[in-house]
Amino acid sequence: MFNPFMAVSPTVPADPSPDLSFSSVFGLLKPQMSELDCFLRLQLEAFEPEIRSMVDYCIDTSGKRIRPALVFLSGWRNEPVVSPDLIKAAAVVELVHLATLVHDDIMDSAELRRNRRTAAREYGAAAAVLLGDALFSHALNLSTQFPTTEVCRAVSDSMRKVCAGEIVQTLRRGTTNVTADDYRRIIDLKTAELFHLSCYLGSHLAGYSESFVSATSRFARRLGSAYQVYDDLADFFGNEQQIGKTLGTDLASGKLTLPLFALSARLPEPSRVQLFEEIQGRRPPDFAERLGQMKELGVFQIVEAEIGQELAVGEAELALHAGEPPTARLLRLTDVLRGQVARLKP
């Protein structure tokens, strides 16, 4: 869940085709990202001295910071100055995201994230549960530094939804009585919600009209869903070297994602039964076999089409706002994501 972004990070070789990577869009956010890093470092002071080094360990700078980028892009004004409100909001969404990563890594018993030991591995699961809680708390505390309760309300609301999505996903692991619609609901809650929050906060705090704020938020929701489907597709069609994580983890952990739904709908009965037994943990997962079947049955194209449709709906949300400064910048993200998907093509 919430896999870190796949493109460049300081410890990974640079993306060979930068025009199709998120970093190409994020390049224009260098001043913002640099201020965000400073701001996040300063937040250490807010934590009790005993846990500062642990918080510092979590707030590393190697993440892609996609959610902060959405805050900055949706709040874009053609002005040279970096808005302190946007920096703070970006820190809030990043801290919420980092907290969910810390908790996710406990549940997945993950060893590494971004080429370092996870917090759960470094400090133990028990401390990691609490460390995630402390990050959540501080995100909310930062939210209270805005003049009204609006930001805090939006953030806590999204946090609850993200958790609900992850709970449902956790409870459904290893079961096959899940529908593709259940899956869409889960990714809407666990991933799209925080994308939505990021654009809501960015455009709202930048003072854009209610109708534009609502448009960027709806756009972000679609982008978030599309991104999660792409991420789930990469779990089968990705290149381990390139995406920096083991493939086939969804199949191995009994998580029914869209590529698996598409596959199961197209498999003949005996093979489908086998697939379901793999999901249920009653038969060892055969990744190579499943990937072969996906290639044979055109699963890539089916999922790619769903991503494309999701992005098209997202783009349409911004159609009436072509003249606003954030619009063109946000739309570049959909192009980049389409490019990333295309590069997975078998």
Added chain:
Amino acid sequence: MFNPFMAVSPTVPADPSPDLSFSSVFGLLKPQMSELDCFLRLQLEAFEPEIRSMVDYCIDTSGKRIRPALVFLSGWRNEPVVSPDLIKAAAVVELVHLATLVHDDIMDSAELRRNRRTAAREYGAAAAVLLGDALFSHALNLSTQFPTTEVCRAVSDSMRKVCAGEIVQTLRRGTTNVTADDYRRIIDLKTAELFHLSCYLGSHLAGYSESFVSATSRFARRLGSAYQVYDDLADFFGNEQQIGKTLGTDLASGKLTLPLFALSARLPEPSRVQLFEEIQGRRPPDFAERLGQMKELGVFQIVEAEIGQELAVGEAELALHAGEPPTARLLRLTDVLRGQVARLKP
């Protein structure tokens, strides 16, 4: 940590000497507690449908609700009407407390709480991590329903401190390079902080003067510390039947509490080394032996004196405010706690 209160709960035989139980004080809060229960039930609607039954499981009505009681008592006005603001604040502190219980039970691998399977046991540790998060999020979301960001700020600040206290305690488990001052700092963060928040919110929302709000908050901090020390004392001197939990869990889990500090300071060198080996998990804990030594060396009296001193400082905080309606009611709590401690006397 955060053990549920020991006195009466619906499924446990009634306390034989009600004048010395918390329920004697809480009796006057019946209308408030009943409204709080209704309010908490209504909150289920705020959670995504898929997780409502899990939240419902956590928001049971058998807890002692000490923190809500502090909200109501510190915000006491001699008026028959129950303030909706106090109900909401009471729900906030109780939800934060319940969230910490859900997370604590994961860490302690606890099977039962209040005679029911813990959420971790019922839904699995992974879901319980997220369920705790969802409860935290909703507590914060409720906090945003007050007109200003003040409540939300105080709640998120306290939440972070509670987590910091629990992290430090978790990291120190099984180690003996902890001082009694470290212990006091841990219980101040993990227990006293939420007592403090409860009285702050109660008296502040009831419109009391800044100086009175500050006095009740300081009082609550001392009460909270004293309560935690009592709880730790009961882990040795309690009656399993009466307090409804297994004794000796602190020794068994390598947690150095005040009774153990007092004991180790008075043990001759060879015995102290043995005790430290038990804490470090290098020797099986010998509860009967340790309890015998505590009785012999007057540990009960030493710890009782520390509780008494903590309560006396707390009471002194209210000395200048004898005329305010909450004062006498809050002070009854210190008498009750003294009585509870006296009943543990060997």
